[in-house]
Amino acid sequence: MKIRASDLPLLFSLNALLEEENVTRAASRMAVSQPAMSGQLARLRDLFGDPLLVPSETGRGMVSTARGQALKEPLRDALRTLQSVVADPAEFDPARHERTFTLAANDNAAAMLGIQLINRLKADRRSRLRLALRSVDPSAIAVLLERGEVDLLLASEAAIPQGFRRERILDENFEMAQRKGHPRGQDSLTAETYAALDHVIVSGVGGFRSAIDDMLEKQRLTRLVAVAVAYYGLVPPILEATDLVATLPSRFLRRFEASLDRFALPFDLRPFSLSMAWHARFDGDPAHLWLRRQLALSADAAGTGAPR
Numbered sequence: 320m321k322i323r324a325s326d327l328p329l330l331f332s333l334n335a336l337l338e339e340e341n342v343t344r345a346a347s348r349m350a351v352s353q354p355a356m357s358g359q360l361a362r363l364r365d366l367f368g369d370p371l372l373v374p375s376e377t378g379r380g381m382v383s384t385a386r387g388q389a390l391k392e393p394l395r396d397a398l399r400t401l402q403s404v405v406a407d408p409a410e411f412d413p414a415r416h417e418r419t420f421t422l423a424a425n426d427n428a429a430a431m432l433g434i435q436l437i438n439r440l441k442a443d444r445r446s447r448l449r450l451a452l453r454s455v456d457p458s459a460i461a462v463l464l465e466r467g468e469v470d471l472l473l474a475s476e477a478a479i480p481q482g483f484r485r486e487r488i489l490d491e492n493f494e495m496a497q498r499k500g501h502p503r504g505q506d507s508l509t510a511e512t513y514a515a516l517d518h519v520i521v522s523g524v525g526g527f528r529s530a531i532d533d534m535l536e537k538q539r540l541t542r543l544v545a546v547a548v549a550y551y552g553l554v555p556p557i558l559e560a561t562d563l564v565a566t567l568p569s570r571f572l573r574r575f576e577a578s579l580d581r582f583a584l585p586f587d588l589r590p591f592s593l594s595m596a597w598h599a600r601f602d603g604d605p606a607h608l609w610l611r612r613q614l615a616l617s618a619d620a621a622g623t624g625a626p627r
Contacts, residue, residue, distance in 0.1 A: 326366060332359045334398055336372060337391045338466070341380040399467070399600060411605035413440070417447040420610050423455045423463070424473035427521075427551040428593055431489070431570050432473065435617035464598045470610060472596040479596040486611070488618040489593040491568040496579045498558050508585040510538055519546040519554055519563045531566060534586055555579060593618070 335345040336356070346356035364370055369386040383391065420440075422429070429452045440448045455472065456463075461480040463469040472479060479485050495513065497503060503516065514535055520527070527544040535542055545563060548554060554565050555575045568591045572581050595614055601607040 326362075329359055329363055329366070330394060331398060332356065333363050333371070333390070334394050336360060336363075337383055337387055337394070340372060340375075340382060396600070411609045413448055413609060414443045414445045416606065418606055419449040419451060420471075420606075421451040421453060421469050422471050422473060422614075423453050423460060423469045425455055425523075425551065427568065427571050428473040430552070430574070431568075431593075432614065432617045435620050436614055439613045439617060464596070467598070467601070470597065470601070470607060471614065473593060473614075474596065475592060476594055479594060483596045484599055484602065485594045485596040486615070487592055487594045488615050491570055491591040491593070493566050493584060493588050493591060494569050494572055494581045495564055495566050495584060496558060496572050496575070496581050497564045498560075498562070499578055499580060501562060501564075501580070503562075503564075505580065508582050510535065510540055510585045513585055514540040514542040516564045517543050517545045517562065519548065519557055519565045520544055521549070521551050521554065521565075521567070522547045523549055525549070531588065534588070538586075 332345065332349055332351075335348045336342070339345045339348060342356050342360065343353050346353045349356065351359075360372065367386060367390075370384050371387040371390075372381040372383055375382050422433075422436075424433075433450075433452055437450060440446060440450055453469070455474060455478070457478065460469065460472055461483070464472060464480075464483060472483075476485070476487070495508060497516075503512070506512070520529055522529075525547050527547050532542065532544075546557065548557070551567065551571055554567065555578065557563060558565055559578050566584065566588075569581070572579060595611060597607065597611070
């Protein structure tokens with residue numbers, strides 16, 4: 320098989336077809352019509368002497384042939400290398416370079432480090448850098464990192480998919496928070512007084528249990544978790560309007576000192592660690608290296624404080 324220069328654009332379509340395994344989605348991704356993408360697939364089949372993709376037995380989408388599977392990863396890497404050669408300078412200058420960085424993080428991680436990072440990205444008024452903060456979809460994050468649609472994932476070690484580069488950038492302790500004027504008063508906590516309170520927790524799946532409940536059970540104590548929410552940002556207004564309490568990372572709680580009081584926990588709880596993760600192909604990318612450095616500096620500057 321001999322590919323002519325005029326056939327090179329077809330390789331980008333082939334990459335989209337092999338990744339999407341669906342002609343309609345590949346056409347949308349390449350901004351062409353479905354008939355045009357079908358025509359390109361026919362041309363690719365002639366070029367490679369192989370069907371490359373065949374209809375799925377389930378009737379939904381297509382599946383790659385053995386030849387298509389063998390082409391998928393080398394083709395993706397080759398196209399990324401080509402795009403990097405064309406688009407990226409040998410060195411990254413944040414004052415001159417125009418680029419959008421995308422970070423995946425929950426609302427707590429985004430709030431803790433996002434503002435610091437934004438200030439660093441916009442430190443030079445000439446900067447044309449942009450930052451997109453998006454939520455984490457655990458079922459899709461590995462693919463998004465691999466494709467480069469997400470530059471960095473900010474998450475706990477347990478939430479980072481296997482096989483990705485990672486660097487721990489922040490360790491954080493937990494504290495309990497309650498509203499100003501809470502009827503409990505300002506006394507320090509014991510395990511018994513802590514367990515006797517009504518709690519709200521953050522759980523992406525709506526669960527009402529955490530490692531804290533396991534620790535309390537070892538002391539023959541049980542707490543009532545009355546409310547579970549999906550987002551950290553929902554907790555402060557709930558605490559401000561009720562007599563519920565919550566146990567959350569210190570840096571998160573320090574942003575609400577005007578309305579919430581913080582207290583040291585009456586037991587040892589493993590610190591909360593936050594790491595950044597990325598795909599290995601970006602290890603040496605100058606812009607990516609710069610972004611990782613700025614995020615690490617943002618974590619260093621996130622601030623300190625002590626509970627009551």
